[in-house]
Amino acid sequence: MNLEDKKTILSKIPNGLFITTAKDGEKGTGAAISFVTQISIDPSYVALSIRKNTSFYTTALNNKYLSVHLPSKEQTSIVSSFFKIKEQSSNSINGYNFTWSKLGNPILDDLPMILEVEINQIVDVGDHPIFICEIVNSILRKNVDMLTMTDTNWHYGG
Numbered sequence: 835m836n837l838e839d840k841k842t843i844l845s846k847i848p849n850g851l852f853i854t855t856a857k858d859g860e861k862g863t864g865a866a867i868s869f870v871t872q873i874s875i876d877p878s879y880v881a882l883s884i885r886k887n888t889s890f891y892t893t894a895l896n897n898k899y900l901s902v903h904l905p906s907k908e909q910t911s912i913v914s915s916f917f918k919i920k921e922q923s924s925n926s927i928n929g930y931n932f933t934w935s936k937l938g939n940p941i942l943d944d945l946p947m948i949l950e951v952e953i954n955q956i957v958d959v960g961d962h963p964i965f966i967c968e969i970v971n972s973i974l975r976k977n978v979d980m981l982t983m984t985d986t987n988w989h990y991g992g
Contacts, residue, residue, distance in 0.1 A: 849983040849990070853903040853916045854882065855927065855940040858893045862927050862940030865890035866916040868983060868990055869962060870902060878969040880951060883962035889919070894965065897953065901939040904947040906978040907985050912944060937971065946976040 855864035869883035882902065884891045894900060905913055915928045925931060932940040937950055951967035983990065 845989065851905060851910075851913050851981045851983060851986070851988075852882075853905065853913060853942065853945065854884070854890070854894075855901045855903065855932070855942065856890070856893050856897045856899070857938050857940065858922065860924055861922040862924070862932055862934075863890060863893055863919055863922055864916050864927050864940065864942075865919070866913050873966070879954075880949065880967050880969060882951075882965050882967065884965060885962050887961075891963075894953070895956070899937045899939050899970070900951050900953065900965075900967065901935065901941055902949045902951060903942055903945040904949075904980045906946050906976075907981050909945070909981055910986055912942075913981060935971070941973065946974075946978050947980065948973040948975075 849868040850870060852867050852870050853864050854867050855862055865884065865888065867882060867884060871881055873879045873881045884894055912930060919928060921928050927940065931943045935941050935950060939950055941948055949969050950971035952970050953965050953967050955966040957964040
């Protein structure tokens, strides 16, 4: 197989950009991810992949619920700040304020669309295990076009 051809073809698969958050002890934490897709309509399920050997992966394994935030096209700076978590508190992550949901998830104040999900199964394959999650809550603050990888100069995957 030609590895450059494979990388080029895989880069054509459309990817959104998301911020996923979870409870980490008494603090909130999160990560920027790009592998999320709806896999069932009724009941509503999504699959998301989180890179192994990261602190957020470990946190996700220890939680029942996660929040998946869908940023607007103008929110690249917020997403990029979640590439690495430098500051955590009981009400902010990397300087971005959040409130705690009834399910115990950090819900970022500045993001327009959020899904709260319950982890039902983890399929441990490759370097990004798949989290099969049921959507248990949705928050639509503003109906906007979400940020995708093609809206940035970032590249991930291959």
